[in-house]
Amino acid sequence: MKALAMLVLGFALVLAQAIAANAKIPESFADLADKVSPAVVNITTSTTVAGVEPGQGQRPIVPEGSPLEDFFKDFLDRQQEGQRPRRSSALGSGFVISEDGYIVTNNHVIDKADEIEIEFFSGDKLTATLIGTDPKTDIALLKVDSEKPLPFVSFGDSDAARVGDWVVAVGNPLGQGFSVSAGIVSQRGRALSGTYDDFIQTDAAINRGNSGGPLFNVDGGVIGVNTAILSPSGGSIGIGFSMASNVVTKVVDQLKEFGETRRGWLGVRIQDVTEDVAEALELASAKGALVTDVPDGPGKDSGIEAGDVITTFDGNEVKDTRGLVRLVGNTEVGKAVRVVVIREGKSETLKVTLGRREEAEATAVPVVLDKEEIEESKIMGMTVAVLTDDLREQLGLDASLDGLVVKDVAEDSDAFEKGLRAGDLIVEAGQQKISSVDDLEARIEDAKEAGRKSFLMLIRRDGDPRFVALSLDG
Template identity: 75%
Template sequence: MWLSFIAIVALVAQAVVAQARPDSFADLADQVSPSVVNITTSTVVASRTGPRGVVPEGSPFEDFFREFEDRQGEGDRPRRSSALGSGFVISEDGYVVTNNHVIDGADEILIEFFSGEELPATVVGKDPNTDIALLKVESEEPLPFVSFGDSDTARVGDWVMAVGNPLGQGFSVSAGIVSARNRALSGSYDDYIQTDAAINRGNSGGPLFNMDGDVVGVNTAILSPNGGSIGIGFSMASNVVTRVVDQLRDFGETRRGWLGVRIQNVSEDMIDAIEGLENTNGAMVTDVPDGPAKDAGLEAGDVILTFDGQEVEDVRGLVRTVGNTEVGKAVRVVVLREGKTQTLKVTLGRREDAEAAVPAVAPAQPEEPSEKDILGLTVTPVTEALRSELGLDTDATGLVVAAVDETSKAFEKGLRQGDLIVEASQQALLSISDLDARIEEAQDAGRKSILLLVRRGGEPRFVALSLE
């Protein structure tokens, strides 16, 4: 009897699983297809002054190939280039979402609907950081549209469906599952859903639907050795897209919060070098230029633990949280400094304004011409000659790495000739004696490593260098 009961339960469970897997995507495709659009862009390309990549510049064959192109009618005349992509309507009055790279630089944008109707579109706004653009078409009739879903509820293994214009073949549907979440490719605000639903060129800007017909992602990129789908596609998560779209619709541009610090992740070897640091959570402040953070008292060497009540896990998380916070909002930032936590109140600026600003130049610091071998490094103070040779700012101070012992811990940590050591133990370095003093203090305190702030090409990072 019990065996029969168990068998019945197993059959019921299998039936439930079978029902969870759709027999067909046809109903979903019928529901959402009228809101998905093909996008054709047209761009006037300026004439080229030489053969188009056929021969190297200066080659003896260059004139021959130029004459050949002239005979073929190319000559120096401008030509028109076309590109294809996808998009989707998000409101009955004609707002359309797509990728920025689909329409970037276009002179004309034409939207083709599932019905075959075509309408010209104008650009409302675009955001290269998330590769999202918002378009607008004018229609006498209300347009069918789709809504955004909550991408945070998407689970690995959930069914999803991509709709778009792959390889210019017109409206096409592909299905798969959510392969992974929270993928980052190259941007500061990346939050991609990875899917094995077939995504090819032309699918860019098209929607990724969940089984309720809500958009949970915008198809943006693929990983492929040959340009075709191999089952690794990336869709920008809808919870990122909706914030961008709302700002583009309201302002025609993005307005992201700006804290005004340069930061890096906390590494394992920093735990011993920084008093009071217990794990790698947080974001290490490497530089504080003029801006909101400096006005609020943040300093290089601070470890940001919480921002506006949210714990900071790493740099990526902090950048996204700050960017999503309202410009002008006063937030509390908890930092670890000299072994103790401090709470600072920062009024956020606007990142887009900060990126357009030009920093001021401060007066130069005194020179020190001596040189010394320390911890596998040969260091020398900054001089005017070194500033010129290394392309340093006129106000740059610290110790220049003249050489690195390739068998040393310093070399293993990535320090190289030409690096500029700005701080040691979160204190500025103006001379070699300053570095000697910081090393002696760290050894007297029983520390096994010392924290250095290093700049390369103007970009700062912290390095915990072993003293043993």
């Protein structure tokens, strides 16, 4: 028995040694640091901050000729002396990607800068020109003119990075100069707040000043651009985020060629397919992107309709809205692609020629409904009323819209939990247009008779459409 235990222990030690050998744990990152550091740069920006000229601020009213007049004038002029236009500087990092001087950094590092100075590992300094920026991915491309070829680094494949792989961050943390930190890939595919986010999370120390610097794999390939940290104190706690190189390379190529990004545009508004929405639409699984609206554009021209569920785009499976947005954005403008949709339970393939993405920023206006006497009904926890001309004017709705206005929502209802609020307009129920309470009740009865557990409605809020699935249980 003892011999067997010793045999098992010996086997475990051999196995552990084999795993350690196969993991290629480096004894040192010194060779890697020597290799890549010459291509990493410190970035100093200078910006003019507008101020208030002495004598232009608000002054207390004193009688003309009063002894206090000169006192207040001298006092306020001294107070505003520091408010004259002044120079403000900021620090960040970047890296050279070509021997002719193209440099990648974060957009927020150079945003609104009047002057951009690049300091190289050798100590040499050059003034950079801004080629282009992409605020959506927080990437900027700079260019310096050098009399000699510059050391540079190449991008690696961020999709090949695995959770647990070693990574090295190089940059200028807190303005201390060139600094190297090591860690692992903590997670991939992180999203913060951007439409095209695809961050690598790492525990390699990243601090202020590291922004725009490279995240290397052990082969010396750039697999990320250090962009943000999660920290209650402002310092590194081991949760840093680097924009994945396979996103950055596409942006850099477009900035280099056009000075701006040119992303594909499908021309639809979409939302995720939740479990209750999938049940209401009788879908096999909660996958795809549900089309909520189709304004004038490529999607409308190709026949995409509100209520369609996009399951495949250009041969790629669509898992959710985020995936579709990235697929479309990474596709070249003008390309004709095949889009597979599920419509009324059947699959259809449509051909769409992509346009160029255009953003329309809508300003949400709080809705306050008059407490006028309007014929209303209570249904599924909602108090609804037929859309009248008065309500249409209050809500700022287009004359072509019909439906039921939500006047109130019980806080203990499923409707409230799903986000319905006063001022919402119900335009469709059970994927059919409605204009009366009778229409809504009829669609609910149809869903119950069909044995469905959920009931789908299309609502509009501040002009934006959204599908909501309400439970029919009970």
